[in-house]
Amino acid sequence: MLNAAYAIIMGSPTYMGTVSWQFKKFADASSKPWFSQQWKDKVFAGFTNSATMNGDKHSTLHYLITLAMQHSGIWVGTGMMPSSAKAAQRNDVNYLGSFGGAIAQSPSDSSPEEMLPGDLETAKLFGKRVAAVTTEFKSNPPAWAGSEKLNMEPGGDLARCGRQSSKTWVAGQTELESLVTGGLLGTHDQIVRL
Numbered sequence: 001m002l003n004a005a006y007a008i009i010m011g012s013p014t015y016m017g018t019v020s021w022q023f024k025k026f027a028d029a030s031s032k033p034w035f036s037q038q039w040k041d042k043v044f045a046g047f048t049n050s051a052t053m054n055g056d057k058h059s060t061l062h063y064l065i066t067l068a069m070q071h072s073g074i075w076v077g078t079g080m081m082p083s084s085a086k087a088a089q090r091n092d093v094n095y096l097g098s099f100g101g102a103i104a105q106s107p108s109d110s111s112p113e114e115m116l117p118g119d120l121e122t123a124k125l126f127g128k129r130v131a132a133v134t135t136e137f138k139s140n141p142p143a144w145a146g147s148e149k150l151n152m153e154p155g156g157d158l159a160r161c162g163r164q165s166s167k168t169w170v171a172g173q174t175e176l177e178s179l180v181t182g183g184l185l186g187t188h189d190q191i192v193r194l
Helices: 021-029 031-035 057-070 117-139 157-164 173-181
Strands: 007-013 043-050 102-105
Touching: 007 021, 007 057, 007 117, 021 031, 043 057, 043 117, 057 102, 102 117
Parallel strands: 007 043, 043 102
Antiparallel strands: none
């Protein structure tokens, strides 16, 4: 089922500073599609929830990001600024201030129906962003998608894809350094390799 999907959105509650054992079981089983790179160039995103405001939720998101990177996927962050002004309220969008994925907080004795409206709205906006990126990537895949070697020359694969659209695309650290020092990237271009 996931092999046919264009996007994989992973989620887990944060337990003891990371994903739950049930999610870890899924992650370990994903070594089969990993071995043949069946999820390569799929769009990935992730979310988590814990009972406390911090709860080490970013450890969980980093685990999800790492799993997506191992599958050679394309990670999508929230794309939302945090609600961090003095006037910010707990029910504001992205009040918890995550860029890597959607995070939420709900007391340990609350039901799913009691989730805060701000966290729900953050999740909805995040879902719309992931859907939009997936639709764009599906209908207009970059030239390098699915390739093993990127054309790093001026006007090559990443230059064509990254500079024409101010979206975030992906490249390895060495390629990224080459793009920056070679002048292929502007200050507002974002390229990341998973």
